[in-house]
Amino acid sequence: MNANQTIEKLKAMRLSAMAELHYNQLKDNRVETHTADQYLALLTDHQWEDRQNRKIERLLLQANFKQRATMADIDYTQSRNLDKNMFERLATLDFISRKENIIITGASGVGKSYLAQALGHQGCMMKYKTIYTNTARLLKKLKLSKVDGTYLKELAKLLKADILIFDDFGLQSFDNHAREAIMDIIDDRYNKKSTIIVSQIPVSAWYDIIGEGTIADAILDRIVNSSHRINLVGESLRKGKIKKD
Structure with a gap:
């Protein structure tokens, strides 16, 4: 599976923040600076923070x-x-x-x-x-x-x-x-x-x-x-x- 397919599948699973970070890491050749565990944690934390921020924005709007x-x-x-x-x-x-x-x-x-x-x-x-x-x-x-x-x-x-x-x-x-x-x-x-x-x-x-x-x-x-x-x-x-x- 190539990088573009991975990014598209992440987007399809509504993991857009993870997809964007993965794309940027690939573009800047920074993927290999992390171990596999570190890279997975980096992507997961970024997606988690994005969802929390979106939830807060939604709550503020609904208030x-x-x-x-x-x-x-x-x-x-x-x-x-x-x-x-x-x-x-x-x-x-x-x-x-x-x-x-x-x-x-x-x-x-x-x-x-x-x-x-x-x-x-x-x-x-x-x-x-x-x-x-x-x-x-x-x-x-x-x-x-x-x-x-x-x-x-x-x-x-x-x-x-x-x-x-x-x-x-x-x-x-x-x-x-x-x-x-x-x-x-x-x-x-x-x-x-x-x-x-x-x-x-x-x-x-x-x-x-x-x-x-x-x-x-x-x-x-x-x-x-x-x-x-x-x-x-x-x-x-x-x-x-x-x-x-």
Whole structure:
């Protein structure tokens, strides 16, 4: 079997990264610089790394983040009640294995969404399936899904996420459909998966926003008692950005 046939067969087996490296090694006459075991390991490691990188890229795309937020770019110099040690512990993602939640509250512009998405990005890098969503848009989508019969399918998709991020939670009072949907999501994920909730509204006011005492109690009991809490304070970070611009 000649080299071209080998490369084509590697491609046919969807081992394109291995095929490309093998081609380059042949072209540069570097194959003989390795033992057989070393060369096999080189090709295998290259294919493995390529697949892992592709998986991460796919997870980042599917997460549907609204901005690229990373742990490395978090600003700890601002006075906004963000404990660096605590947040970096969360970034280890141990809360996922413990099935714990995170609640991030604070006024508009203090960086709540960025922090949540940075944790979500970290999750993708560690190959955890993550979904970022605006709460109001998600609830509208679920309301429509009840009409076309895909509601349970949509709930199943949300349950598969290792990290589910609700952004702008509670900006609007919940109607019956919204309450039931939130209850279904939280109940499905309780003690199974981790949820991050981002809100301008303090947790103490969530009971009234959710409405209907029994459901509100059930939702809050499942979310709050198993959550790490971050309450950001201070002025909007966007103000400083506008001034710099």
